[in-house]
Amino acid sequence: MAKINLSFDEMWEKIIACDRTYDGLFFTAVKTTKIYCRPSCRSRKPKKVNVEFYQDINEVEKAGYRACKRCQPEVEHTPQIDLIRKAIAFLINHYKQRVILEDIANHVGVSSFYLERLFKQETGKTPRAYLEKIRIDKAANLLQNTGLTNLEICYETGFHSTSNFYRIFRQEKQCSPSEYRRRIENELGEL
CATH class of the missing domain: 3.40.10.10 (DNA Methylphosphotriester Repair Domain)
Structure with a gap:
């Protein structure tokens, strides 16, 4: 794995x-x-x-x-779940790069049509939407833990367009990157 x-x-x-x-x-x-x-x-x-x-x-x-007796982590999943795991691992490890559906499908060894259908069925998102979520989660982590500018974070997390970065960040977090950073700083200041 x-x-x-x-x-x-x-x-x-x-x-x-x-x-x-x-x-x-x-x-x-x-x-x-x-x-x-x-x-x-x-x-x-x-x-x-x-x-x-x-x-x-x-x-x-x-x-x-x-x-754990409840979730039984030692029990193996179906081949479809293993395929999704491989695809997610690929997305996590390549989130900074330009990734297209065919790259992921080739990596896991299935057609892009089948991968997209199975991925959406199992995760509720398309591989592209999942990749965007990974990038936004990484950006939020950088906003919280570094002094990088929004532009630096945009490129550090694999976005190639600042407008796309701001749009997707707002969709995921319901605020701009600057507002997110201020909110985190205010929460830390109250502690």
Whole structure:
């Protein structure tokens, strides 16, 4: 399985959202219970400080964790789910580049028509919309954790047009990148 480039905070967001499209791409291990789960597990969420993430089931089991009885992360999925996992891993690892549907389809070994239909069926989004979501999540993370300008973040996250970046950011976050940064700074200032 291909390794994915997600930060701790990005993986944390995926388990809070119970995002099943990341199942099999990484596992959530809880230090206090010594149990590991899928990102989509509906069990009570642990405290953030008690969580570790692993991208390989052998690593997590070697570290002494046992599988959750509720989500059964050790049970394999269907070939279609594995195909979607590969496509998502490809998108995560190539989000900075120009990616077209044919690139993803070639990577996973199916036709672009079949991939788009299956991807939308499983995730509720087209591969393009999913890629845009990944880019916006990365941009939000950069806005929160760096001093990069909006323009720098636009290009750092794979957008090739600032107007497209601002439009999609507003669609996803219901505010502009500058408003998002101010909101985060205000929230941190109140702590």
